[in-house]
Amino acid sequence: MTNKINFKRKYWLLIAAFSGFLVLFVLGLLKPEPKMLANIDTSPLVDVVQVELRQLDPVIIGYGRAQPKENWRAISEVTGRVIFRHPELERGRTLSKGTIVLKIDPVDYQLALAQSRSNLKSAELELDRVKLNKRAYQQSRAIELGRIEIAKKELKRKEQLKQQGLVSSSELEAQRNSVLAQEQTLWDLDSKLALIPTDTEVAEANVKVAQAKLRESERSLARTEVTLPFDARIGEVNAELDQVVNQQEKLVEAHDVSEMEVTANMSLFDMRRLINSTTGQPMLPGETVPDIRNLNLSAQITLEVGQQAFVWQGTVDRINDSIDTDANTIGLTVKVMNKLGNFNPKTEAPLLKDMYVKVDVTGDSQITLVVPSRALHGNKLYVVTDDNSLRIREVEIAYEQDGFSAIKSGVKANESIVLSDILAPTDGMKIRRAADNAKQPDARTGTQL
Numbered sequence: 001m002t003n004k005i006n007f008k009r010k011y012w013l014l015i016a017a018f019s020g021f022l023v024l025f026v027l028g029l030l031k032p033e034p035k036m037l038a039n040i041d042t043s044p045l046v047d048v049v050q051v052e053l054r055q056l057d058p059v060i061i062g063y064g065r066a067q068p069k070e071n072w073r074a075i076s077e078v079t080g081r082v083i084f085r086h087p088e089l090e091r092g093r094t095l096s097k098g099t100i101v102l103k104i105d106p107v108d109y110q111l112a113l114a115q116s117r118s119n120l121k122s123a124e125l126e127l128d129r130v131k132l133n134k135r136a137y138q139q140s141r142a143i144e145l146g147r148i149e150i151a152k153k154e155l156k157r158k159e160q161l162k163q164q165g166l167v168s169s170s171e172l173e174a175q176r177n178s179v180l181a182q183e184q185t186l187w188d189l190d191s192k193l194a195l196i197p198t199d200t201e202v203a204e205a206n207v208k209v210a211q212a213k214l215r216e217s218e219r220s221l222a223r224t225e226v227t228l229p230f231d232a233r234i235g236e237v238n239a240e241l242d243q244v245v246n247q248q249e250k251l252v253e254a255h256d257v258s259e260m261e262v263t264a265n266m267s268l269f270d271m272r273r274l275i276n277s278t279t280g281q282p283m284l285p286g287e288t289v290p291d292i293r294n295l296n297l298s299a300q301i302t303l304e305v306g307q308q309a310f311v312w313q314g315t316v317d318r319i320n321d322s323i324d325t326d327a328n329t330i331g332l333t334v335k336v337m338n339k340l341g342n343f344n345p346k347t348e349a350p351l352l353k354d355m356y357v358k359v360d361v362t363g364d365s366q367i368t369l370v371v372p373s374r375a376l377h378g379n380k381l382y383v384v385t386d387d388n389s390l391r392i393r394e395v396e397i398a399y400e401q402d403g404f405s406a407i408k409s410g411v412k413a414n415e416s417i418v419l420s421d422i423l424a425p426t427d428g429m430k431i432r433r434a435a436d437n438a439k440q441p442d443a444r445t446g447t448q449l
Helices: 002-030 107-164 169-222 268-276
Strands: 048-050 052-056 059-068 071-075 080-085 100-104 225-227 232-237 250-256 259-267 298-305 308-324 329-337 356-362 366-372 380-384 390-394 396-401 404-409 416-418
Touching: 052 404, 059 268, 059 329, 100 250, 107 169, 259 268, 259 308, 259 356, 268 329, 268 396, 298 329, 329 356
Parallel strands: none
Antiparallel strands: 048 416, 052 366, 059 259, 059 356, 071 250, 080 100, 100 225, 232 250, 259 329, 298 308, 298 356, 308 329, 366 404, 380 390, 380 416, 396 404
16 A cells, blocks of 8 residues: 555656656747847957146155264263263253363363473573573674684784884783684684574474473363263263263263254165156266255155154255165165254154154156056056057156156157056057946847946
8 A cells, every 4th residue: 555655656756847847948948039239349348547747746755763963972081080970961861052061080180281381481481591592692702703803903913013022922922822712712602603593493392392282281171071062962971970980981972952864765766766857957066976965855754653743844965875785775864953942842843863754855846747557567558549449658657656657758648548457458459448338238248337
């Protein structure tokens, strides 16, 4: 009985399956064929945009750390005990120009100065003595010349008297000896006068040596006081009260707070594009050495603190003497003046040492051909002609900025270029513009786009 029931069930299942296939077959035969559309354009559908003339300011961006333009290190030039330390001499403090921050015991240098003054006075007295001797010798020589003249006349008279037998031979010889004695005295005076120029030179040299030692003693005494050469922010301090310091020992570091520098690393490629975009003369008048200060460049330094940004205006000062071989970049140094007067700490910030900032360097504002950078394929643009043909053009790129590229040559204003990617583009191929084909039927389905 059970076998009969199972057989009937299988029989009806086979009939149901056959009926289903029969229905599907009939429906397929009754379905109408798809309507074929004629003249369907199968060329690629692309987005296009026109080449524009636009005013752009060529900008390159780099990053660097701020450093003071002037750093000052106080190195001890004398030895001694520190007898004064400015109460505000602490790291981070700002002190004004001319402030005495340290004093070293000056007693030994005051004694040396007094001795140098004494030595100078002695040397000056010796020079005066030599000059006085010269005048005395010259006067004595004049007197001796007169005496010799008289003695020679007396000798001549006695020789005549001797011939007459009026004087003795001994008296005549005595007169001759007197003349010789006078000549000897004159010779001694001439010898002393001959030495006067040498004595004067030696005395003058001794005076100069004494003067030099006096100046050295004065400098050594002045070096016992350490004075700030400019308005400075104090850095490292290595001197304490009553500390004995030696020569060449570093005491204080400080830097000028009024002017800072930032050396930002810039791409060589970007630097060349920026320089090529400027109209300034990169040469100094009458010279052949390039100077970037002659280019019309401006700089802006930005410090981002959370959601707030602080901005300073700077000037481009110089380019590093070499490139960074690892990153193939070059350092561009920008000078920044810190605003110190009427400073509001709530809304402003000073540019401090080692701050990491962004540097924007801007060239001359120019009217130039501009295309979206994503339309470029290397140095090529896909230009769409009036008959919707594709032309592949090589272009010369001036620079890129904010997603746009400035084009020197290769295209004209108002020409249409392709923004979309095209698979295997060829010169002269037909394309469809998306704006012109919004209502064209799809070639595969015949439906409206």
